[in-house]
Amino acid sequence: MGPGVLSPCLLLLWVWALPAGSVLPPELSKTEVTRMFKDFMIQFNRTYRSPAEQRRRFGIFTRSLLAAQRLQETELGTGQYGVTRFSDWTDEEFRGMFRSPPPPTMRQAPRFPRKKLPLSCDWRKAGAVTAVKDQVGDKCRSCWAFAAVANIESLWNIHFHQPRNLSVQEVLDCSLCGVGCKGGYVWDAFTTVLHKGGLTSEDAYPYTGTQETCDSLNVLAAYIQGFQTLPGDEEEKKMQYWVIQNSRGEDWGEEGYYRLHRGSNACGITTFPVTATVHRVGAPEHKVPCPP
Numbered sequence: 001m002g003p004g005v006l007s008p009c010l011l012l013l014w015v016w017a018l019p020a021g022s023v024l025p026p027e028l029s030k031t032e033v034t035r036m037f038k039d040f041m042i043q044f045n046r047t048y049r050s051p052a053e054q055r056r057r058f059g060i061f062t063r064s065l066l067a068a069q070r071l072q073e074t075e076l077g078t079g080q081y082g083v084t085r086f087s088d089w090t091d092e093e094f095r096g097m098f099r100s101p102p103p104p105t106m107r108q109a110p111r112f113p114r115k116k117l118p119l120s121c122d123w124r125k126a127g128a129v130t131a132v133k134d135q136v137g138d139k140c141r142s143c144w145a146f147a148a149v150a151n152i153e154s155l156w157n158i159h160f161h162q163p164r165n166l167s168v169q170e171v172l173d174c175s176l177c178g179v180g181c182k183g184g185y186v187w188d189a190f191t192t193v194l195h196k197g198g199l200t201s202e203d204a205y206p207y208t209g210t211q212e213t214c215d216s217l218n219v220l221a222a223y224i225q226g227f228q229t230l231p232g233d234e235e236e237k238k239m240q241y242w243v244i245q246n247s248r249g250e251d252w253g254e255e256g257y258y259r260l261h262r263g264s265n266a267c268g269i270t271t272f273p274v275t276a277t278v279h280r281v282g283a284p285e286h287k288v289p290c291p292p
Contacts, residue, residue: 028065036083037061044085057088064088084252118292120239125291128157130165132256133207134249140181140209145171146247148189148276152199155278156222158288164222167205170196173214180211186274190227193276198223223278230273234263242269 037058040046048054068081123129130153135142145168156164171189172180174196179188193199200218241259250256260266 033062033065034058036065040083040087046088060090061088085248118290120292121290122243122292123154123158123290124243126158126288127163128154128288129245130154130157130163132245132250133168133247135168135209135247136207137209140172140211141183142168142172142181142209143247144179144184144186145175145189148186148193149199150245150247151186152193152222152224152276152278155224155276159278161288165202166199166222167202167207167218169202169207169212170199170205170215170218173212174216181209185272187227187272190224190274190276193224194226224276225279226277227274228277230275232270232273234265234270237262 040061046057048057064087065083068083072081130150133146133150135146149166149168149171153164153166156162171192175184175188175192176195196216198220199222201221204218204221205215239262241262243257244260245257246252248256260269265271
């Protein structure tokens with residue numbers, strides 16, 4: 001810890017004023033909120049460069065805590081709100097972290113044939129979904145690469161019963177579009193994988209959270225034949241929500257997952273639904289029914 005960096009151990013020595021207009025609920029005193037902020041700093045390894053910055057982050061944390069409590073009070077039983085690793089971020093900082101460059105004009109690829117859909121489907125129950133990963137840190141906008149790699153991993157599990165833990169870092173370093181940690185789209189990752197002929201394993205090419213020089217000397221662990229868009233509607237789907245894996249670790253959301261309303265294009269989920277295509281010539285595919 002360098003000079004001037006403040007640790008959570010110093011927090012309780014200060015007496016701070018709460019943000020203007022903040023009214024704490026009866027069960028939370030200022031001392032309790034301060035203790036929660038100290039615990040937050042320890043859990044997420046937060047340090048601040050000055051007393052003024054730490055006081056500012058404490059104010060943001062308090063407002064986030066109050067907003068979470070208001071949301072929880074109106075919750076209908078489908079979500080849980082509280083302290084997360086982003087509780088000391090402003091809305092602008094959070095949006096900026098996940099903002100990507102504008103999408104290109106995409107040509108609609110051939111769609112899968114329409115068929116009757118099951119009432120529910122959870123590939124986790126078949127062991128087809130790999131463990132939740134953590135993109136770590138706040139400076140690398142790598143969620144697009146994590147999403148694409150997770151898609152390929154799951155397809156290999158579904159079609160071949162071959163678990164894969166593939167390299168996200170390789171996608172960042174070798175991206176053809178040069179987006180890397182600046183953000184991108186899933187199809188950018190798929191294009192990169194096609195150009196390289198596949199992806200190596202996470203063990204051989206571990207994640208660092210920064211864009212580095214592309215290393216092409218590793219043994220490929222999986223590949224794809226292409227990618228295509230999926231039907232952009234939510235018709236004939238009786239489930240009330242999608243279950244989506246994030247890349248913020250298992251302590252985020254519901255053990256790393258969250259639920260998104262289905263049937264209203266929530267958060268634009270049906271705007272550009274893209275998947276890799278995976279098959280192996282001459283090898284039998286395992287037809288695995290999706291568990292309800």
